[in-house]
Amino acid sequence: MSTETRARSAEDPNNPKSTGRSPKSNKALKEVGEDRRAATQGRWATILIAPAIIILGIVIVYPVINAIIMSFQADAGLDPETGLFTEGGFAGFSNYTGWLLQQCGGPNGTTVACSPGTLGAQFWEAFGTTFYFTIVTVALETVIGFWMALIMSRAFRGRSLLRASVLVPWAIPTAVTAKLWFFIFAFQGVINAVFNTDVLWTGSEGPARWAIIIADVWKTTPFMALLILAGLQIIPGDVYEAAKMDGASTWQRFRHITLPLVRPALMVAILFRVLDALRMYDLPQIMTGGANGTTTLSILVVEQIRQGFNAAAALSTITFLIIFIVAFIFVRFLGANAVDAATTSTRAG
Amino acid sequence: MKLPMKVMSVAAVAAVVASLAACSTGAGSGADAATANLDARGPITYVQGKDNSGIVNPLVEKWNADHPDERVTFKELTDEADQQHDDMVQNLQAQNKDYDVMSVDLVWTAEFAAKGWLQPLDDAGIDTSGMLQSTVDSGTYNDILYAAPVTSDGGILYYRTDLVPEPPTTWDEMMAMCPIAAQNGIACYAGQFAKYEGLTVNATEAINSAGGTVIDDEGNPALETDAAEQGLQNLADAYANGNIPAEAITYTEEEGRIAFQGGKLMFLRNWPYVYNLASTEGSSAVKDVLGMAALPGTDGPGASSLGGHNAAISVYSDTKATAIDFVKFLTSEENQRFYATQGSLAPTLSALYDDEALISELPYLPVLKTSIENAVPRPVTPFYPAVTNAIQDNAYAAIKGEKTVTEAMTDMQNSIESAGSQ
Secondary structure: OHHHHHHHHHHHHHOHHHOOOOHHHHHHHHHHHHHHHHHHHHHHHHHHHHHHHHHHHHHHHHHHHHHHHHOOEOOOEEOOOOOOEEOOOEOOOHHHHHHHOOEEEOHHHOEEEOOEOEOHHHHHHHHHHHHHHHHHHHHHHHHHHHHHHHHHHOOOOOHHHHHHHHOHHHHOOHHHHHHHHHHHOOOOOHHHHHOOOOOOOOOOHHHHHHHHHHHHHHHHHHHHHHHHHHHHHOOOHHHHHHHHHOOOOHHHHHHHHHHHHHHHHHHHHHHHHHHHHHOOOHHHHHHOOOOOOOOOHHHHHHHHHHHOHHHHHHHHHHHHHHHHHHHHHHHHHOOOOHHHHHHHHHHHO | OHHHHHHHHHHHHHHHHHHHHOOOOOOOOOOOHHHOOOOOOOOEEEEEOOOOOOOHHHHHHHHHHHOOOOOEEEEEOOOOHHHHHHHHHHHHHOOOOOOOEEEEEHHHHHHHHHOOOEOOOOOOOOOOOOEOHHHHHHOEEOOEEOEEEEEEEOOEEEEEOOOOOOOOOEHHHHHHOHHHHHHOOOEEEEOOOOOOHHHHHHHHHHHHHOOOOOEOOOOOEOOOOHHHHHHHHHHHHHHHOOOOOHHHHHOOHHHHHHHHHOOOEEEEEEOOHHHHHHHHOOOOOOHHHEEEEOOEEOOOEOOOEOEEEEEEEEOOOOOHHHHHHHHHHHHOHHHHHHHHHHHOOEOOEHHHHHOHHHHHHOOOHHHHHHHHHOOEOOOOOOOHHHHHHHHHHHHHHHHOOOOOHHHHHHHHHHHHHHHHOO
């Protein structure tokens, strides 16, 4: 819409001949010209968009489709005669049922329930772990991030310094963060030394999960805070002033002005974080290696890649669908709209 | 119209996850390739993980000086074993003819051989007679030699000579000495028990030392035996009664070494690299009381897990005659000695372990020889990633007491069976 208007106003000066004609013929001429212009514009739009579409097709559509095709092939099996691998052939849905129903290969081509120690047996546990991490970390990050954003939006001395320094954890690569926290949570590490405790942080389920949650919250809360801060900045100051004149308390102003007006930005921030957290890999991989109930779906995918590509393709397709459904729920029912919110903030800015 | 667009844009974000596994799988038929280019000569590439001790470049320069028409280019991969493995898999799958000679970790040998990616070396004229048998076994799959042993590695029991005058030779003896550690207020024994490859090494050592076996000669898992069960039971009991301290469940090589060097541990199972650090580092509290012995077994030396790297030739190489010569060059006595003195990498040639000059430089060689002579290669199977996962998961749970050793052995057995029948 806005592009069209801009394009038209830009083209008008290129048509000086249109001035001085009779209004009627002028109008007719203009209509013909606009039709042609629209057609030219359509062609140009196609040409200009094409490179982006082609690149998206190569880096996104092709791998996704290829992964889906692979997920219906069986992984290579061993020929007992030669000891060499042979192609697995068409597998139907067996890769998918392998994960979802936890069926593994048994003797003589039968299927048996996956026993602990196979990756198949870990699917539902990894599914639960992934959602546990997602819900807990995003909830904590939202609350703490909101609080940090409220502080940062105030005018005070050293505000820019604070805003810049808050970003430091976010700027550190995740792998480095993970290694730092790994040493902090080691048995002879900083935490046990400072608090004079003997907790085996990476040695049992509860502490291991919380070690990862703490590291993740430390790292990504600044990102959340900045997205919320951007939302807070577009709320005009006079709305608050008017509310104050009407005698609204601080809580009432927060509840009835800040929250509703920051909601679009907040929902987008939460959506991004949820999608991010659902594919969490580096932190648990480096801090615990997936031990003690910290194996996420992404860790499972990477481990399966080493054991067989096709079952891994099925698992990553399942992960893709799970994330897709979560994103769909967010967009459809909770009103998170990344595209609209971006447009709004651009206009406001 | 509006909704699908939104959904599509979200889908695009999420799709990146799915692309993780979207590496293409080429048909890896190497049967024809194995007979091609056998007499061809020319420049080759040698692929190896990060050269931490700086020994590959001098060797390559030496080779290049003598072979100006068959120059070797050294391609250095990362430090991480998993990344080296994945890089080689990708290049072999793509039938890249530039990966002529590769330094293959011995646990990958069977997988690469079964995929048909490695050139059989039986007719290549590589002399393995002087090599330690267990290292030759590690390069052999289906009775065919696919990789020539270049460097080896075995576990050593480090102990405190001030607390234990005579090192234990059996596991029971070692456990009987643990009250000495308690009297001195330190922990008794540790190895590598965090859930990673090091646990596979330690668990298979325990199983093999007790007389059990993980995978039998037919390639089938054989874990439901009394001997195998006893091996894992030893570790679980020691962890339960505190002879293995609780924090050892988080130990990899380095944490254990640091605890031992800090004087907090009486016995440590680790690799030869610890010797140099523990005997020279200023912070080491055990500098003057450092003892080394073979790993304890049931009634004599235990069965160490074998480490090390083998040199293999890709079937897709188009200059195999040069590649074979280079493999012979790497395994020659002169260069094995160079590996040992310059890089502290254990040789595979048996004679070098009795070499007086070498022993004075590397005092752990006699102990290491006993260790490697009694060593059992980690399970030789093309399904190694699945097997090591099965061992790690179940051994970890059994040591921590989350399941009984009998349950753990049954689960291990079934998991390895599933891996072999995909």
